[in-house]
Amino acid sequence: GQQVMQIPQYQHVQEGEDFTTYCNSSTTLSNIQWYKQRPGGHPVFLIQLVKSGEVKKQKRLTFQFGEAKKNSSLHITATQTTDVGTYFCAAKGETSGSRLTFGEGTQLTVNP
Amino acid sequence: DGGITQSPKYLFRKEGQNVTLSCEQNLNHDAMYWYRQDPGQGLRLIYYSQIVNDFQKGDIAEGYSVSREKKESFPLTVTSAQKNPTAFYLCASSFLQGLSANYGYTFGSGTRLTVV
Numbered sequence: 001g002q003q004v005m006q007i008p009q010y011q012h013v014q015e016g017e018d019f020t021t022y023c024n025s026s027t028t029l030s031n032i033q034w035y036k037q038r039p040g041g042h043p044v045f046l047i048q049l050v051k052s053g054e055v056k057k058q059k060r061l062t063f064q065f066g067e068a069k070k071n072s073s074l075h076i077t078a079t080q081t082t083d084v085g086t087y088f089c090a091a092k093g094e095t096s097g098s099r100l101t102f103g104e105g106t107q108l109t110v111n112p
Numbered sequence: 113d114g115g116i117t118q119s120p121k122y123l124f125r126k127e128g129q130n131v132t133l134s135c136e137q138n139l140n141h142d143a144m145y146w147y148r149q150d151p152g153q154g155l156r157l158i159y160y161s162q163i164v165n166d167f168q169k170g171d172i173a174e175g176y177s178v179s180r181e182k183k184e185s186f187p188l189t190v191t192s193a194q195k196n197p198t199a200f201y202l203c204a205s206s207f208l209q210g211l212s213a214n215y216g217y218t219f220g221s222g223t224r225l226t227v228v
Contacts, residue, residue: 006154033216042202043155045216088154090217098143098162098208099170100217104154 004091006103014111019076021106023089030092032065032072033100038085046074079110115139118203118220124228125190125197133188133223135203142208144186145217148172149200158201161186162208190225198227 005024013019023032031050035043047056049065049072056063062075076083086107090100116137125131135144143162147155157170161180175194180186186205190197201224204217 035216042219042222043204043217045218048216098206099145099157099160099168101157102147102155107152 004089004101004103006089006106008106009104010107010109012109012111013079015081016078019079019083019108021074021087021089021108023072023074023091023103025070025091027070027093029069032092033090034063034072034074035088035090035102036085037088037105041085043088076108079108081110081112084108084110116203116205116218116220118201118223120223121221123223123225125225127227128192130189130191131225133190133201133203133225135186135188135220136184137205137218137220138184139205139218140183141205141218142183143206144180145204145206146170146176146178146186146188147202147204149202149222155202158188197225200224 007022011019031048033048034046036046037043047063052069053067054065060077064073072089086105088105089103092100119134145160146158148158149155156172158172158176159167159170159178161167164180164183167178167180175191177189200222202222203220206217207215
């Protein structure tokens, strides 16, 4: 089935530093979604990217979808302690129906 | 308020017992999903259903069973055949995928199952 690799697995930053997580697939994706899971919580949908080269912003978060629709990134500018959690990408292949395949996530810790 | 409800929040099971986890949604979503999450790991798909009375195996279906008799409900049974059932189980629902920006999954708050 669809496989999605996400790196890094862990990232520790000082508050105010930037953070980026990357998601890669060997096959072309129909779309990609990003989720955030706070410690002890459940994943919460952040955004969906559909178009080649698409860039979307939500306040300090910037999401990109690669030109070949095989990779994506999430960048957080000037991290805050409220950004702590695990960020997952989730990809839908071109023949996947509604099912998503989740990356293993990047666990972000922010030191105040 | 619309949402997705999982119960119970915590569940303890003796080895050899079957146990059923509940998942109910009132979002009018077509599709429902069950994922398993182990500590520090990602989400692995157990089963999913895109329409009532139909469901498909995910990547780790062995030892689990589901039913979808109503659009709102998608219970998961963890059978005694599941070798390592202790995990965090997450149910999710969504509209069937399209190009709308709103087709993300909505997750329930999860059930933590422990085998004792």
